[in-house]
Amino acid sequence: MADSVSSPVIVALDYDNAEAALAMAAQLDPAVCRVKVGKELFTIAGPDLVRKLVEAGFDVFLDLKFHDIPNTVAAAVRAAARLGVWMVNVHASGGERMMAAAAEALAPLGEKRPLLIGVTVLTSTAEEELAPVGVTRPLKEQVVALAELAKKNGLDGVVCSAQEAKLLKAACGAEFSLVTPGIRPVGSAAGDQRRIVTPVDALRNGSDYLVIGRPITGAEDPAAALQAIVADIDNMAG
Numbered sequence: 206m207a208d209s210v211s212s213p214v215i216v217a218l219d220y221d222n223a224e225a226a227l228a229m230a231a232q233l234d235p236a237v238c239r240v241k242v243g244k245e246l247f248t249i250a251g252p253d254l255v256r257k258l259v260e261a262g263f264d265v266f267l268d269l270k271f272h273d274i275p276n277t278v279a280a281a282v283r284a285a286a287r288l289g290v291w292m293v294n295v296h297a298s299g300g301e302r303m304m305a306a307a308a309e310a311l312a313p314l315g316e317k318r319p320l321l322i323g324v325t326v327l328t329s330t331a332e333e334e335l336a337p338v339g340v341t342r343p344l345k346e347q348v349v350a351l352a353e354l355a356k357k358n359g360l361d362g363v364v365c366s367a368q369e370a371k372l373l374k375a376a377c378g379a380e381f382s383l384v385t386p387g388i389r390p391v392g393s394a395a396g397d398q399r400r401i402v403t404p405v406d407a408l409r410n411g412s413d414y415l416v417i418g419r420p421i422t423g424a425e426d427p428a429a430a431l432q433a434i435v436a437d438i439d440n441m442a443g
């Protein structure tokens with residue numbers, strides 16, 4: 206089935222108030238990109254803002270990275286589905302029972318359910334940061350292991366770095382969605398991100414969706430920044 210949104214870009218609306226987020230959204234076209242509501246914006250602006258974005262025609266990725274006991278996470282993803290979001294996520298490190306409970310909670314919604322995605326290793330995390338938190342295997346192995354658990358327990362895909370995309374497509378198959386933040390067009394500041402990839406390289410590696418925040422929202426002309434990224438992607442495709 207053809208995708209109703211013409212680019213794989215998801216713009217991260219990381220703002221501390223609803224007005225700023227809506228002003229940014231007003232510069233975006235829901236036929237061209239999707240939007241993401243994360244912890245900062247949801248904490249301040251809540252479900253009303255999410256509903257407004259959905260009503261404006263956007264596919265909304267609710268990026269709250271749930272991680273709790275299975276019953277709580279199942280209830281949380283069900284509540285997210287009631288908001289009409291397109292995608293919701295949980296931490297894959299929450300474990301198999303937690304992920305299975307989330308998938309089971311959404312199953313009765315059939316085709317109307319949001320995509321359920323597992324976070325593997327945050328794109329801000331570098332290899333050397335894993336051992337101090339008790340993860341002793343190499344970062345790529347950890348990402349693949351968590352993605353395989355996510356797939357086994359009924360999730361639709363994972364959040365990972367595009368640096369791991371090739372590996373994950375080989376391990377989990379083409380249909381398993383890869384949602385990749387840490388996207389940095391050439392010349393953009395990495396900021397706190399550690400595993401970064403350009404938009405075009407991310408797609409070449411196999412990313413399905415590119416989550417992009419500051420390179421767009423922090424640009425002098427955000428709409429032009431998005432347009433430049435989309436043009437690069439189109440040139441690559443055509």
Ligand SMILES: O=c1ccn([C@@H]2O[C@H](COP(=O)(O)O)[C@@H](O)[C@H]2O)c(=O)[nH]1
Nearest residue numbers: 217243326327328386387416417418419
């Ligand atoms: O592993 C992850 C998971 C989520 N994020 C979120 O994506 C955006 C990235 O924003 P940039 O400004 O492009 O860095 C942000 O909302 C993160 O919370 C991530 O970066 N990495």
